Structure formats: C-alpha cells, structure tokens
Amino acid sequence: MSDKHLSTQFDAELSGISTRVLEMGGLVEAQVAQAVEALVQFSSEQAQTVLRTEEQVNAMEVEIDHALHSIIARRQPTARDLRLLIAISKTIANLERVGDEASRVARTVQRLVNAGVSSRLRLPMSDLSFEAELAVAQLRKALDAFARLDVEKALEVLKQDDAIDKEFDGLLRKLITYMMEDPRTISSSIDLVFVAKAIERVGDHAKNLAEAIIYVVKGTDVRHNTPEAAANMLR
Amino acid sequence: MSDKHLSTQFDAELSGISTRVLEMGGLVEAQVAQAVEALVQFSSEQAQTVLRTEEQVNAMEVEIDHALHSIIARRQPTARDLRLLIAISKTIANLERVGDEASRVARTVQRLVNAGVSSRLRLPMSDLSFEAELAVAQLRKALDAFARLDVEKALEVLKQDDAIDKEFDGLLRKLITYMMEDPRTISSSIDLVFVAKAIERVGDHAKNLAEAIIYVVKGTDVRHNTPEAAANMLR
Numbered sequence: 001m002s003d004k005h006l007s008t009q010f011d012a013e014l015s016g017i018s019t020r021v022l023e024m025g026g027l028v029e030a031q032v033a034q035a036v037e038a039l040v041q042f043s044s045e046q047a048q049t050v051l052r053t054e055e056q057v058n059a060m061e062v063e064i065d066h067a068l069h070s071i072i073a074r075r076q077p078t079a080r081d082l083r084l085l086i087a088i089s090k091t092i093a094n095l096e097r098v099g100d101e102a103s104r105v106a107r108t109v110q111r112l113v114n115a116g117v118s119s120r121l122r123l124p125m126s127d128l129s130f131e132a133e134l135a136v137a138q139l140r141k142a143l144d145a146f147a148r149l150d151v152e153k154a155l156e157v158l159k160q161d162d163a164i165d166k167e168f169d170g171l172l173r174k175l176i177t178y179m180m181e182d183p184r185t186i187s188s189s190i191d192l193v194f195v196a197k198a199i200e201r202v203g204d205h206a207k208n209l210a211e212a213i214i215y216v217v218k219g220t221d222v223r224h225n226t227p228e229a230a231a232n233m234l235r
Numbered sequence: 236m237s238d239k240h241l242s243t244q245f246d247a248e249l250s251g252i253s254t255r256v257l258e259m260g261g262l263v264e265a266q267v268a269q270a271v272e273a274l275v276q277f278s279s280e281q282a283q284t285v286l287r288t289e290e291q292v293n294a295m296e297v298e299i300d301h302a303l304h305s306i307i308a309r310r311q312p313t314a315r316d317l318r319l320l321i322a323i324s325k326t327i328a329n330l331e332r333v334g335d336e337a338s339r340v341a342r343t344v345q346r347l348v349n350a351g352v353s354s355r356l357r358l359p360m361s362d363l364s365f366e367a368e369l370a371v372a373q374l375r376k377a378l379d380a381f382a383r384l385d386v387e388k389a390l391e392v393l394k395q396d397d398a399i400d401k402e403f404d405g406l407l408r409k410l411i412t413y414m415m416e417d418p419r420t421i422s423s424s425i426d427l428v429f430v431a432k433a434i435e436r437v438g439d440h441a442k443n444l445a446e447a448i449i450y451v452v453k454g455t456d457v458r459h460n461t462p463e464a465a466a467n468m469l470r
Contacts, residue, residue: 055459058458058459061458062456062458062459065456066456068321069314069317069318069321072307072317072321073313073314073317076311078308079304079308082304082307082308083304086303086304086307086321086324089321089324089325090324090325090328093325093328172425176421176422176425179414179418179421180418180419180421183414183415183418184415186411186414186415186418186421187411190407190411190425190428193425193428194432197429197432221297221300221301223293223296223297224290224293224297
C-alpha cells in the first residue's frame, strides 16, 4: 500500500469527521436560535424541543471524540494533521458547551412559564433577540471558517466578539433599571440576566473556535491576545 | 536504542508535563482562594495579585499545550498514552478557565471597591467563603486524582458537585432577598450573583477534570451521566 493511498484513506476519515463536526455545529446553532425564540414566545413546547436535542448533541460529542482518538491511534498523523485533530477535539467540547447554554436558556423559559410571570415581566425582547442574532452569526461564521480553514474569517470572529459583550452590558443595565422600578420582578429578571449571559458565552465559544482554527492553519497560538494583536501575529 | 529506552524517555517527558499541569493547577487554585479572600476583605490589592497571576497561567497553558503537541508528534504514543495526552490538553484548558473565573471575581472586587459600595452592600460573606471552600476543595481533589490517576477520587468529585450547586442556589435566594429589601443595592448585588456563579463554575471545571481522568484510566466516557450512573458504568 503506497503512502499516497494511506494518506487518501486518512483524508477520507478526516473529512468524515469534519462533516460530523459541522452537523453538530448546525445542531447547536439551531438550539441557540430556538431557545431564544422560545423565550420571546414564552413557549414551553419550543423549550422542550431544545432540551430534547441536548442528548443528541452530547452523543455526537462522545462519538466524534472516539473517532478522533481512533484515527490518531491508528494513523501516524503529521504535525499539521495532529494540530487539526486536537483542535477538532477542542472544537466539539466548545460546541457541546454552546448546546449547554441553549439548554440553560430553555430550562429558564420553562421555569418562567411555569411560574406564570409572563404578564408581570418586562422583557427586553428586541435586545435579547439582537444579542442572540449576533451570537448565532458569530457561531455560523466560526463554523464556516472551520469548514474552509479560513483564517481571515476566523479573525473576523475575534474582532466582532466585542459587539456581543457591549450588547450584554446594555441588556444588563436595562434589566437592573427594570428591577429597581419594580422589585417584585427581581427574581425573574435575574433569570433573564443569566439568559443574556448564556448568549454572551455562546459568543465566547465561537471565539474559542476561531482561535483553534487559526492555530490549525498557522500554528500560531493567538489566545489571550486582543484581535489586533492576533492579526499582527499572523502577518 | 531499545524500545525500553524510548519508553523511558517518553515517560520522563510525560512526567515533566504532568508536573507542570499540577503547578498550573496549584496556581489557579490559589487564584480562586485569593480572589474570594479579596472580596471578603474588600481588598483591591489582593484582587490585583490575582490579576497579575492571570498572564502566568495563560502562558503556562500555551507552553504545556505546545509540549503536548510536540511529544505526540515525535513519539508514537500507545492508545492509552494518547488518551492521557489529549486528556491533559483538555485539563489545562479547564484550568485556564478556572483562572478566568478567579480573574472575573477579582475584577468585580476592584469595581465594587472603586464604586465605594462596601458600606451599603450586604455581603453574604460566610456563604460566599463556604461556597469557595467547597469549590477549591473539589479542584484540589481533582488535581490529586490527576496526579495519581485515581478513579475513586475522581468519582468523589463527581458526587460532590451537587453540594456546590445547592450552595449557589441558597446564595442566589439570599441575594434576591437583599435586593428586594433594598433596591439600591441591586446593581452591586448582581455583581455578587456573578461572583457566586463564577465559583460554582470552578466546581464544574473540577468535574470536567475528574471526567477526563476517568476516561484516561478506564477508557470510559462518563460525561453527561449522573454520578451514580457514572459509578455503575465503571463496575
């Protein structure tokens, strides 16, 4: 068997794993959008759908991780391939955390619906939806960058993370104002603070994903740097 | 050069990496304890010390990760060694996140001190300290389990995570009561909610660490299971 043949088998396995990662990414992306929609609609059913998907996402993480371990153990990946395989392992851990954030939001929706607070609660709906749109867009961009190993796109994700953080800060200030105006809403408003925080963290996970992609392609570890510093490190 | 010789070199490298991981673990463990102490004492200086350590922790993560990649690329680790190396990679990512939580607490302390809210704020000090003690103990136990690849100890960590979650829930209820009694404290109390949440997450990271150790030793993936189910899977 020639080296070329081996390498082609390896590539086929790798491409199979990448496809599964993108599927997993699409799944958690949908979960996040659905969880926020469940909140905006105050829909316990939609929240239930998000929670049903959780098990599927967890199973995918375990399955892809096993496939990765198996491919590393059987093949002798080159340094670059190895970077890719380890980065994928971290990527799916991140995607699983995104799914966790979505589930957290979904469970909050169920608690709020069960407590019957919908009429009392002042929901900064459009702000929450906007924050979620930003986060989902970041996640999608990071997954796109992963699919094409596109460093420029990964850098864009790093640059745009700040926008979500600002959106979260604005939401937090708004919620604090609501709580001060009507202290009876404090308990439920804190639930919404955590929802806003969960969405902000989805953005953080997208950023981690982007950093992993840059490491795979360039071999440069840009973590713990500003987006500008990261871009400079790659020049 | 005999296989035995090669294996001994590998073991030496691996043991060097493990030592660094434990050093990193000790560092973030101290960060968490110090950050909570800074809060209890309302000490901006202690908070500063935590933040100064952040860079060191980040640098250690990057350094250990590079050592891992290098050892996998140069040696041809067995399936079990490979599991260990990948688990270490995830472990240091977790430890770095613990350091992030400590830094988050430290930045909150600085903000609270700068805002001069110490006199107004009702701090559930003993609760926060107790939650932090639980979290640090869990982290220490997980690191112990890592040092000895001790599955029983790792299982204990899984079992005890629930205690921190309960402590967090109690703290949250207390803080909500304070806020309702004096809405002027809402803004600062929310900072404390995030502190309590950060400490709870330290416990989550310890749990992730414990799960990675079990996977290394037993090859069994116990993530996404209750502690009881996890223990049964290992029987």
